[in-house]
Amino acid sequence: MNAAGLPADLASLIVAHDQGNAYDAVVPPIAQTSLFTFSDYDQMVSAYRGDIIRPIYTRGLNPTVRAFEEMLAKLECAEDALGFASGMAAISATVLSVVSPGDRIVAVRHVYPDAFRLFGTILKRMQIDVTYVDGRDEMAVDEALAGARLFYMESPTSWVMEAHDVGALAQLARRHGVVSVIDNSWASPVFQQPLTLGVDLVVHSASKYLGGHSDVVAGVVAGPKALIDRIRSETYPYLGGKLSPFDAWLLIRGLRTLPIRMKAHEASALDIARRLQAHPAVAQVCHPGLLNELPPGLHGTSGLFSFEFADGIDIRAFANRLKLFKLGVSWGGHESLIVPGEVVLQQKAQPNFAHAFGISARSVRLHVGLEGTEALWSDLQEAIEAAS
Numbered sequence: 001m002n003a004a005g006l007p008a009d010l011a012s013l014i015v016a017h018d019q020g021n022a023y024d025a026v027v028p029p030i031a032q033t034s035l036f037t038f039s040d041y042d043q044m045v046s047a048y049r050g051d052i053i054r055p056i057y058t059r060g061l062n063p064t065v066r067a068f069e070e071m072l073a074k075l076e077c078a079e080d081a082l083g084f085a086s087g088m089a090a091i092s093a094t095v096l097s098v099v100s101p102g103d104r105i106v107a108v109r110h111v112y113p114d115a116f117r118l119f120g121t122i123l124k125r126m127q128i129d130v131t132y133v134d135g136r137d138e139m140a141v142d143e144a145l146a147g148a149r150l151f152y153m154e155s156p157t158s159w160v161m162e163a164h165d166v167g168a169l170a171q172l173a174r175r176h177g178v179v180s181v182i183d184n185s186w187a188s189p190v191f192q193q194p195l196t197l198g199v200d201l202v203v204h205s206a207s208k209y210l211g212g213h214s215d216v217v218a219g220v221v222a223g224p225k226a227l228i229d230r231i232r233s234e235t236y237p238y239l240g241g242k243l244s245p246f247d248a249w250l251l252i253r254g255l256r257t258l259p260i261r262m263k264a265h266e267a268s269a270l271d272i273a274r275r276l277q278a279h280p281a282v283a284q285v286c287h288p289g290l291l292n293e294l295p296p297g298l299h300g301t302s303g304l305f306s307f308e309f310a311d312g313i314d315i316r317a318f319a320n321r322l323k324l325f326k327l328g329v330s331w332g333g334h335e336s337l338i339v340p341g342e343v344v345l346q347q348k349a350q351p352n353f354a355h356a357f358g359i360s361a362r363s364v365r366l367h368v369g370l371e372g373t374e375a376l377w378s379d380l381q382e383a384i385e386a387a388s
């Protein structure tokens with residue numbers, strides 16, 4: 001992808017969506033409506049019969065949501081995409097479109113915590129087992145995939161940022177006849193296009209970089225028409241986690257600056273990761289950009305990574321002293337954020353789950369936002385000083 005901007009034909013999609021609108025608005029209008037009426041009986045019959053593709057009810061088809069889906073499909077080199085009310089709605093509808101009771105899922109270890117919880121609760125009750133493997137160990141993945149139904153990937157993984165050779169893993173899944181799904185929220189299609197690497201379906205929490213302004217919770221799945229149609233026909237309408245028109249409109253706004261935002265997050269975060277790595281108060285930095293080379297298919301790094309403090313640093317004092325970095329979950333917007341590992345480990349809900357994510361008590365997760373590298377580094381340095 002051209003890192004300086006969106007592919008040229010995305011702009012024409014936005015314009016196409018505006019056809020029929022007399023005002024030639026540069027920003028597409030929102031079809032903020034639950035239902036669409038028919039000019040006459042025959043048109044209604046045609047729509048119900050599927051002879052014409054026309055919105056009937058927003059949970060099924062909404063033009064603003066469709067405009068976002070078409071943009072995202074283009075960004076992920078997919079035939080089709082579906083927008084959801086959250087990343088978890090996209091993940092659950094996607095996984096449930098593939099698996100049935102008795103099936104087994106293989107997942108890379110340290111996936112996003114709520115995906116892990118979905119597997120460990122609802123899917124477990126449906127007698128669907130999940131085998132976790134280190135995604136960097138291709139032999140272990142190959143072995144685990146025998147007889148599985150779905151392979152669930154995330155690269156790099158949440159928190160500890162284990163990065164995988166996504167193309168090689170996708171080929172293994174294909175050889176075993178296993179449907180592969182990847183959570184691509186971290187890299188975004190700017191830095192990783194999993195479908196071009198042979199992955200079957202790609203999901204996103206659009207609440208993160210795709211939205212990019214910390215004002216939307218949304219999700220999306222993209223892939224080949226046959227697999228998307230399977231989701232569209234059952235888990236999308238009946239679980240009902242549909243993306244709203246207003247949120248789709250905000251996402252279209254966000255996508256316009258996605259490539260330049262990603263480049264800015266990348267530059268700042270990599271710079272700060274290197275400075276942290278050289279800092280005596282820091283024991284370890286987990287950032288794929290610090291590997292000798294990025295895994296094949298990953299063409300850049302984003303703003304989220306974690307590091308581990310050496311002994312003797314008071315993490316509470318560090319967190320309280322920060323001014324630019326705010327204490328908060330999520331990521332992908334303008335703001336820089338931290339989550340201390342020791343806070344996550346105190347979660348009461350399913351307490352022993354936290355350890356499955358590879359989170360240690362000395363670690364801190366950072367999202368490096370767009371405030372500027374030097375200001376952010378000063379903020380970190382002063383806070384580390386105060387905590388030493």
Ligand SMILES: *Cc1c(COP(=O)(O)O)cnc(C)c1O
Nearest residue numbers: 086087088112183185205207218
């Ligand atoms: C936030 C997140 C999700 C879940 O998305 P929601 O929009 O919060 O439902 C899934 N995967 C990753 C990697 C995330 O960071």
